[in-house]
Structure formats: structure tokens, C-alpha cells
Amino acid sequence: MKKAKKHSVKGIAEKLNISPTTVSFVLNGKAKEKKISDEMIEKVLAYVKEINYKPNQLAQSLRTGKSKIIVFMVEDISNHFFASIARKIEDLAYEQDYKVLFCSNENKDKKSRDLIQLFKDRQVDGYIINPSPGIRNDVEALIQDDIPVILFDRYFPGLKTHYVGIDNEEASYKATLHLIENGFKKIGFITLATTQTQMANRKKGYLKATKEHALASKVLEIEFDSGNPKIKKELIKEFIFKEDLDAIYFSTNYLTQSGLEVFKENSPELIDKFGILTFDDHEFFKIHTPTISAIAQPKDEMASELMKLMLVLLNKSSKDLSPKEIILKTTLFPRNSTLVKNH
């Protein structure tokens, strides 16, 4: 197999004895507008097809300032929730000839900032960001620079940005009601120690429901990176077994997993005495014993709303589009862990 020599606009022009300008116009569909004759268009198109010419994206990007690349930055791309959305985003983007750079900020500001800086130098066209708590200014700076940014899952109160997410408070409120309706009276809430909106609102929902029903509210807040995972489990263990509870509600599947491990490792039989509910669904909750009730976020829909909005932003040169908030519906899947109880 011989090394195919690179084709170029210039080469094509020479071969056809015309100017690169003409070739470029035809290639970019500006032929009509630029009064190129039909025969000429035909000729160029035919040759381009014959040699299967594909423009050099780098050169194109350099000239136009558009890289046709978008960034999808999340807390952890290996997390099932984010990975599923990423998978969908990928498809939608490639369909439109965009590439996606996926990256994980570990919910750390330094990492977020480093990544954003990195991408700025690469003139990425747009950002979909699941922001770490302290990057409000950086997000603002991007917006000031007129670069399309969409936040998702969490946002910065008061900062007007495009946003795709769910109504965490409402979802959490309803989920807590579900527990209450099923007879649970001493509901513990295990969440992350953070002021970020998604978690804060889930807590609000929980507190609202318990308060309304005059139930005690017991909350355990765990540091995100509480060093070693042992500590996390120790905290959960203590909370579950020392507090006087009849149900546990986890604010995110990251914690649920640890919680279920705690049961498994300590007293597997005891899990049936508790109501268990979790934010974020996972296939495995359907095969766990007992099956675990969960609040599912509409991952596919989130992905498509994100990309739909992003494409609009990418094609607007004028940034006249006022910040758009897209709030999607969650679904509560009641399963055995909160239904058929023997309490």
C-alpha cells in the first residue's frame, strides 16, 4: 500500500487550473452566492469526490477560529450516571460533526480551573460543565468571553447561566413522602458535606417532608474525599446502627454503594428491617436483595437537552439568547426496600 499523498485546496486548484478561492467557495456551499457557474461547481465537486478529498480540520479551525470540539466536564467520568450521559452526548455530537473531550474534575476547583485553562488554549467551541463548588468566577469569565457554557446537575445561585437539571428539592420531597406513606417514621438522610445546589436541595426536600409530618430529621453529612473509604463506612455504620432509625435515604448512589456494603459486611439480615431509598438509579438496584427503591434522573433526556441547547448556542453568533433553564422530570421507582416491610 503506497502512502497516499495529501490533497489540498491548492492542489485541487492547480490540477483543475483554477484558483483556490473557487475551490473553497464550492466546498463551502458558497458557490451560488459567489456566482460560480454550474459547470465549474460540477467540475470541482466531481474531482473532489474522485480523489476523496477531506479538508484539513486543523487548518480550517485555525482560519475560522472554530475547533468543532466541545468539552464535557464532570465530576468523574467513570461514575455510572455521568458515563451514561457521556455515551449519549457522544452520539449526538458526532452526528453534528463535533468531537467531544470528556474530562473529570473530581469536584475539585483546581482541577476544574486547570482543565478550563487547557481547553482555552485549544479554542474549544463550547463547554458542558458539572461544576465544582468554587469555579463560579471561571464560569463567569467564560461567559464574558462569549463562549457557550451550559451547567448541569448543579448551578451557582444567582449566576444566570444556561442550565439543564432536575428539581432536586421536589424530587427529594416526594421521595421522602413515599417513605412516610409507607409507614417509616424515623428516616435518616445520608448526604455529602457540601453546599452545592444539587445536594443542598435534596436536603431541603427531605427536611420539608419530615417537618411537614412532624418527624425528626437526622442527617449525616460526609466529606466528599474523607480520606480513606474506611472512614466513610465507619461513619455510615455508626449512623445506621447507633441512631434510632427505621429508614435510610441516601442522597447519591456514591454513598448508597458504601451503605449497602456496610449492611453486607456487618449484619446482612438487618437490611430488611430498614427502608432503603436512594437518589440516582442503577441497574443493580433491581437485582439487589432487597431491590432498592430509587429516584431516577432522565439521563437520556438530559443528554439530548444538553446537546440540543449547545447546538443552538454554537450557531448563534449573537449571544442574544437569554440564559435558559431546563428542568426535567425525575421518576421514583418504588421497590421492595421501601414496600414490603415487616416493621
Added chain:
Amino acid sequence: MKKAKKHSVKGIAEKLNISPTTVSFVLNGKAKEKKISDEMIEKVLAYVKEINYKPNQLAQSLRTGKSKIIVFMVEDISNHFFASIARKIEDLAYEQDYKVLFCSNENKDKKSRDLIQLFKDRQVDGYIINPSPGIRNDVEALIQDDIPVILFDRYFPGLKTHYVGIDNEEASYKATLHLIENGFKKIGFITLATTQTQMANRKKGYLKATKEHALASKVLEIEFDSGNPKIKKELIKEFIFKEDLDAIYFSTNYLTQSGLEVFKENSPELIDKFGILTFDDHEFFKIHTPTISAIAQPKDEMASELMKLMLVLLNKSSKDLSPKEIILKTTLFPRNSTLVKNH
């Protein structure tokens, strides 16, 4: 906030009253070699630092032909196994100033080919590929073009390429022995209907072990995309309950999940009568009832070996490096599903 004007080599040169060449030499560490004086170096570096200049990667890429982007193509990026490796690859790549384009080929040849074509136009520097069955020629073409390619998880027999993976036959053989040693005599093997190496070798290992111990071998092969998931589960259900078996060994966690669902949905209590073993570990296997024995692939190590090798390839202009095969060790985690049985 005012829009920061773009800096450039040319701009810097003008400001300092020197030539762009000099600036470039200094920036690329060629100052000494090009006999630039120490004061000059100092001056340039100081100014560059002052204005926090960052070179335009696109321009750089166009000129040098290196995009500093690598592709990580897998079957499905939302799959836990691949997502975990991706997460690690990401870190290692960014450390070296490389970006990574993640993408999923769904194990389909057309998608694989489309993606490769897409990236060629973007002059990606290197490819890490989990190949679909029919893209041998495309991979060969990339290698002919002298572009770094590493296959992983599966390979093309006879085609010499760089490769990172495990010894699937050996791992599968040992896993089957584990079942046999724990008293199981009628072991069913559920796998995908594919001739791809990773699956073929897992089957080989299973067959070898059962044959050696004069046990019957019963294999169920399922089409990857057998239309609707119902059909897949129907097949599994029939296999599990109609064949006379005392253990089930799944060749990949994609099938294990369905298998466990089958048990859950039909007769949850029956799972304790079977030995259950799966290829590929998952956190949830530790909290399933019973806990599920699994063969774990060294995901982190795979990722680091992949990137280590990739970086070597990227820095070799000469392609003198003969194809390197890196075979890593798996770990068998025996858990309750194969240990404490009442059969």
C-alpha cells in the same frame, strides 16, 4: 471585564523589538542550541510570563503535524470496565499535555470505520482501540501510515500490533477449575456469539478445564445485539432452568447482569442452588446476595501500560519498535456464590 486581546509570537516579537524566530526558539527550548544569548532568553521568558502567553495549539499543530490528541475507542464508554480505564487514561494523558477523544464503536465495524476516518481528518496522533471484529484492514492501514496504534482487550490473530490485554484462556481455565474444585460438576458457560479473541479464548479455557476433568460442557452463545433484551433473557432463562446444571459461568459482566435479573425475576431462591461465576468484577458483586465470584482484570494497570506504551510510540519518529504484547495478570475473587454451597 475587558476582553483580553490575543497574544502571539509575532506580537511578542514586536513588543520586544526582536524577530518571531527568536521568540519561537526560546519558547521551544532551542535557545541554547541556536545560540541565543542569556539576556535575550531572560527577556523573552520574563515578558512571556508577564502576559501569561500560551501558544495557540491549533497553529502549532498545523505547522508540526502533531495534534497532541489521542483517540480511545472502545465498545461502549458507559460500560463500567471501559469507563474505569478511560478515567485513568484521561489522567495520564493530561499529565503529558495530551487530550483524549473517547468514543464508542458499539462493536460495529461501520461505526469503527467511520470514527477512524473522522479522526484521520483531524490528524490524531495515536489510537488506543478495542476493535470490532471486522476492522483488521483498517487497523493495518493505520499502521502502514505509521500512526501509533495499540489494540487492547482483543486482537487480530496473525496481525502483529502493539497490544495490551490479559491471558483470557488461562484466566478462564483457572476460574473453571475453581468451580470444579468447589464441587460443581455441571457447569454451563454463557457467552457471546462472536469469534473475537477475548471471548474465543475464554471459551477455550472453559472447555479445556471441563474436558480435563471429564465433565460435560454446555455452552450458550448469545448474539451481541439480539434485538430486544427480552430475547436475551429468555435464552438465558431457558438455559439456566432447562439444562441440568449446578453452576453458571458468565463470560462477561454484560451477560451476568442479565443472568442475575433472570434469577431475580423468576425464582430468587434458586440462585443459592447454583454456583455463579463471572468474568469482569464490579463493586456490586460484593453486595449482591449471594456475593458473586469474579475474575477481575487489572484495569488501572491496563490503563497505565497503555499510556506508557503510547507515549513511547508518540516520541519515536522511527517506527523501529517491534510490536509489543503486554499481557497482564488477572485476579480471581472467590465469593459466596461459589464457596458456601448447599449442594
Added chain:
DNA sequence: TTTTTAAACTAAAACGATTTAGTATATTAG
């Protein structure tokens, strides 16, 4: 017939870097 306007194309600059092939001055060798 002369002037305008339209049609069909093109030359050359620009995007922002890297690199080859110099030039001018200073130093050393012969």
C-alpha cells in the same frame, strides 16, 4: 455609443505558529 451593472472568477492576505537558510558582527587561527 457610453456607462452601469452583473457574472464569473482570482490574487493575496490572514490565521499563529515553526524552521530553513541566511546575515552581520565578533573572535580566533594561520
Added chain:
DNA sequence: CTAATATACTAAATCGTTTTAGTTTAAAAA
């Protein structure tokens, strides 16, 4: 004292596009 060599820099080409500002010829208007 001249020639050779080293030092310290630079002009201009190049990567492969896009786009602005033309030019030339033909047709329409005056």
C-alpha cells in the same frame, strides 16, 4: 593582517484553509 569560524540574531517560507478586495468580460441601461 586576512581568512575561517563562532556568535547572535532575523527574513521569509510554510502548514492548509478562508475571505476580502479585486479584475475581466459580457450584458443591460442610458
